[in-house]
Amino acid sequence: MLMRIEAWGREEREPVELPESVRAETWQTLTYLMIAGGIMLFTTFSASYLVRRQSADWAPARLPDLVWVNLAVVGAASVTMELARRGGASARRWLGSTIALGVLFVAGQAIAWRQLAAQGVFLTSSPHASFFYMLTAVHAAHVAAGLAVLLAALRRAGNGQLGLCAAWWHFVGAAWAWVVMLLTFF
Amino acid sequence: MAIAQAVETGKAGHQAHGRDHGHPAGFIRKYIFSTDHKVIGVQYLLMAMLMSVVGLGLSLWFRVQLAWPGKAAMTPEQYVAIVTMHGTIMIFFVVSLALSSGLGNFSIPLQVGARDMAYPFLNMLSFWIIVPASAIMILSFFVEGGAAAGGWTAYPPLSALSGFGKVPRGSPGSGMGQTLWLLAMALFIVSFTMGGLNYVATILNLRARGMSLMRMPLTVWTYFVAALLGLLSFPALTAAAIMLLLDRHLGTSFFLPSGLVVSGQQAANVGGTPLLFQHLFWFLGHPEVYVLVLPAIGIAFDVIAAFSRRPPHGYKTSVWALLIIAFLGMIVWGHHMFTSGMNPFLGKYFSIATLLITAPFAVLGVNLLASLWRARIRFTTSMLFALGLISAVGTGGIGGLFLATATADLHFHDTYFVVGHFHLMIGVVTMTGTFAGIYYWFPKMFGRHMNETLGKLHFWGTFIGAFALFVIQHFQGFGGMTRRYFEYSADYVQPALALNPAVTWFAFLAVGAQIPFFFNFFWSMFKGKKAEANPWEATTLEWTTATPVPHGNWERLPVVSGKPYGYAEGANGDAHRMQNAEA
Numbered sequence: 001m002l003m004r005i006e007a008w009g010r011e012e013r014e015p016v017e018l019p020e021s022v023r024a025e026t027w028q029t030l031t032y033l034m035i036a037g038g039i040m041l042f043t044t045f046s047a048s049y050l051v052r053r054q055s056a057d058w059a060p061a062r063l064p065d066l067v068w069v070n071l072a073v074v075g076a077a078s079v080t081m082e083l084a085r086r087g088g089a090s091a092r093r094w095l096g097s098t099i100a101l102g103v104l105f106v107a108g109q110a111i112a113w114r115q116l117a118a119q120g121v122f123l124t125s126s127p128h129a130s131f132f133y134m135l136t137a138v139h140a141a142h143v144a145a146g147l148a149v150l151l152a153a154l155r156r157a158g159n160g161q162l163g164l165c166a167a168w169w170h171f172v173g174a175a176w177a178w179v180v181m182l183l184t185f186f
Numbered sequence: 187m188a189i190a191q192a193v194e195t196g197k198a199g200h201q202a203h204g205r206d207h208g209h210p211a212g213f214i215r216k217y218i219f220s221t222d223h224k225v226i227g228v229q230y231l232l233m234a235m236l237m238s239v240v241g242l243g244l245s246l247w248f249r250v251q252l253a254w255p256g257k258a259a260m261t262p263e264q265y266v267a268i269v270t271m272h273g274t275i276m277i278f279f280v281v282s283l284a285l286s287s288g289l290g291n292f293s294i295p296l297q298v299g300a301r302d303m304a305y306p307f308l309n310m311l312s313f314w315i316i317v318p319a320s321a322i323m324i325l326s327f328f329v330e331g332g333a334a335a336g337g338w339t340a341y342p343p344l345s346a347l348s349g350f351g352k353v354p355r356g357s358p359g360s361g362m363g364q365t366l367w368l369l370a371m372a373l374f375i376v377s378f379t380m381g382g383l384n385y386v387a388t389i390l391n392l393r394a395r396g397m398s399l400m401r402m403p404l405t406v407w408t409y410f411v412a413a414l415l416g417l418l419s420f421p422a423l424t425a426a427a428i429m430l431l432l433d434r435h436l437g438t439s440f441f442l443p444s445g446l447v448v449s450g451q452q453a454a455n456v457g458g459t460p461l462l463f464q465h466l467f468w469f470l471g472h473p474e475v476y477v478l479v480l481p482a483i484g485i486a487f488d489v490i491a492a493f494s495r496r497p498p499h500g501y502k503t504s505v506w507a508l509l510i511i512a513f514l515g516m517i518v519w520g521h522h523m524f525t526s527g528m529n530p531f532l533g534k535y536f537s538i539a540t541l542l543i544t545a546p547f548a549v550l551g552v553n554l555l556a557s558l559w560r561a562r563i564r565f566t567t568s569m570l571f572a573l574g575l576i577s578a579v580g581t582g583g584i585g586g587l588f589l590a591t592a593t594a595d596l597h598f599h600d601t602y603f604v605v606g607h608f609h610l611m612i613g614v615v616t617m618t619g620t621f622a623g624i625y626y627w628f629p630k631m632f633g634r635h636m637n638e639t640l641g642k643l644h645f646w647g648t649f650i651g652a653f654a655l656f657v658i659q660h661f662q663g664f665g666g667m668t669r670r671y672f673e674y675s676a677d678y679v680q681p682a683l684a685l686n687p688a689v690t691w692f693a694f695l696a697v698g699a700q701i702p703f704f705f706n707f708f709w710s711m712f713k714g715k716k717a718e719a720n721p722w723e724a725t726t727l728e729w730t731t732a733t734p735v736p737h738g739n740w741e742r743l744p745v746v747s748g749k750p751y752g753y754a755e756g757a758n759g760d761a762h763r764m765q766n767a768e769a
């Protein structure tokens with residue numbers, strides 16, 4: 001078999017480079033697909049929440065007010081992201097601010113966890129609390145992925161891919177807005 | 187969306203490679219950690235073959251128990267674990283790997299005219315995640331309590347009762363075995379998702395110049411639709427798996443119902459809804475079966491075109507049927523839960539939506555059949571498997587009609603009727619499609635033909651064995667034989683049980699018929715008849731490049747000038763026109 005496949009490997013097996021324009025398109029496809037998958041994930045969790053809340057043991061806890069502050073932070077991060085995307089001289093600075101706000105958001109979420117725990121509300125205290133902890137954690141993972149991409153973008157000075165970073169980042173922000181609404185009003 | 191991949195750049199890229207010509211590329215990078223889609227495709231195929239030995243072996247083991255109770259040396263607990271692992275391994279580690287990942291990797295870039303997948307490194311990673319996933323799945327047999335025993339569907343409560351912390355233990359297999367099962371499945375999902383992203387990006391963005399969507403071979407269309415379906419439905423299982431893991435290990439109560447008492451022990455984390463898991467599982471599960479079956483049908487279209495020397499009947503209607511199947515496939519999952527308790531109106535809806543799906547499926551089936559009309563068929567092994575696929579689609583689909591009717595399903599659910607139905611579909615359709623593809627592309631993979639005599643032996647053994655076995659199972663289901671039972675005692679089921687030895691013998695025939703295939707596969711790699719670049723006189727792009735295929739697939743990327751199936755379009759009736767032929 002090796003002999004047969006030999007010819008495939010006769011040349012140095014460098015991955016084949018794609019032209020810039022095509023590469024940009026594949027990133028676009030990848031990003032939008034991942035957002036679609038992310039939407040499906042949060043939709044599934046939301047549907048589960050709406051089903052689970054109909055059980056007899058449902059008793060929603062009051063979320064720490066901090067989650068609203070965090071919502072404002074993530075909203076602000078979306079604004080700075082847009083400013084960075086618009087380009088111009090201060091683009092990099094706006095990108096840096098976005099990353100800082102993203103980190104601030106995650107820190108804020110961690111503090112919200114501790115506040116809730118200080119009230120004696122833990123993961124297993126009630127199904128509502130289970131959803132709160134689980135959804136914040138799952139969401140934080142998506143923020144972390146966004147931060148990783150933004151950091152990569154920051155290191156590569158000036159590039160055209162910021163639009164896709166922004167798309168993901170807005171998705172993450174919108175997801176948090178949705179999750180807070182769900183946990184508070186439903 | 188601009189599609190064409192610049193020909194010039196391709197050439198430049200090629201020259202860049204030429205620079206290092208003669209340097210022996212390292213063995214490890216060439217065959218082990220390769221980023222070449224062709225190598226990765228073959229790696230997946232080999233992995234699937236390896237796993238099939240386990241998966242099929244398990245099935246023969248429990249078939250012995252069913253036919254001759256007590257002769258198979260296993261306990262009832264082991265029986266359910268073996269059934270669970272058989273289902274999981276066959277669906278996710280054999281059919282998915284061989285058909286979706288293996289043949290998909292090999293054929294997609296070649297058929298769309300690309301040098302490789304959009305993300306070759308990600309592609310390599312996808313494969314290397316499957317290796318530990320497979321290992322973990324197999325090793326789970328050897329942990330305390332043995333392998334998972336909650337069925338391939340892993341329904342809670344059983345699958346949630348882990349015995350960790352304050353959570354009671356449901357069965358031996360629901361301890362460590364189930365945890366490893368979930369871990370392996372999580373890795374599988376990651377790998378499969380990355381694979382799907384690669385497929386869609388490759389198909390959307392890397393097509394050769396001139397390859398419009400409606401000029402893509404149907405194989406590519408089916409992989410495209412399947413990848414999209416997978417990407418949109420797997421998140422549901424991901425969410426379900428996260429909640430299940432939390433229930434199992436951290437004591438949450440998403441799925442465990444109130445009042446649950448397990449061997450005298452009152453479960454603490456209760457109040458949840460096991461039905462929710464079923465909804466989430468089948469929201470993935472139903473699309474997943476299409477993810478597997480559609481590419482098999484796509485391959486059959488290509489193979490039948492090549493060996494009947496005619497373009498497939500109704501290309502456009504097939505594409506539309508595919509898209510409709512994909513859409514409807516996402517909204518029919520409830521037909522797996524008719525007996526689980528749901529609002530009767532909802533049941534009616536799921537019933538009607540499911541019946542609707544049979545219409546586009548029938549379109550595909552009829553198009554496959556009509557492609558043969560008045561054709562001069564070349565009965566190669568590959569063609570035989572494609573023909574076998576048509577009949578399995580028909581037979582399995584008819585069973586589906588019965589099951590989709592909620593009132594009938596109340597009787598059939600969880601009987602061997604269902605087992606027969608889904609094996610015809612997810613077993614026979616997918617595997618006949620896979621084999622049709624392997625015999626078809628083997629000359630392109632390895633530059634040699636597989637042996638036709640052994641191939642025909644393989645086909646007839648597989649076809650007769652599998653058909654007999656699964657059709658008889660339908661009748662056992664009529665007779666009231668329930669699935670997932672170690673032993674039966676009721677009187678009414680005795681006539682159905684009497685068929686069990688015959689079923690088991692046919693199972694031995696079907697599995698035994700894979701022996702000539704395995705032998706043929708490896709023997710032909712070295713000793714098979716040498717193949718030319720286009721031995722089947724087929725017209726799609728993979729046949730326009732040299733054999734063995736050079737790294738980067740073409741010296742110069744092909745430019746597409748017409749439809750994928752240029753059969754009988756030449757001057758003298760029997761000629762064929764390659765997809766990149768000069769106009």
Ligand code: HEM
Nearest residue numbers: 475479521522544583586587589590599600604608611612
């Ligand atoms: C003609 C179209 C089809 C219809 C109407 C149909 C209908 C159904 C229904 C109603 C069930 C649930 C039966 C029950 O559990 O009581 C079922 C089970 C199943 N079907 Fe189909 N089906 C069709 C095609 C397919 C295809 C194409 C595949 C796979 C590629 C497939 C794979 C399965 C599987 C895997 C199960 C059962 C899994 C389990 O319970 O473990 N079906 N089908």
Ligand SMILES: [Cu+2]
Nearest residue numbers: 472519521522
């Ligand atoms: Cu289904």
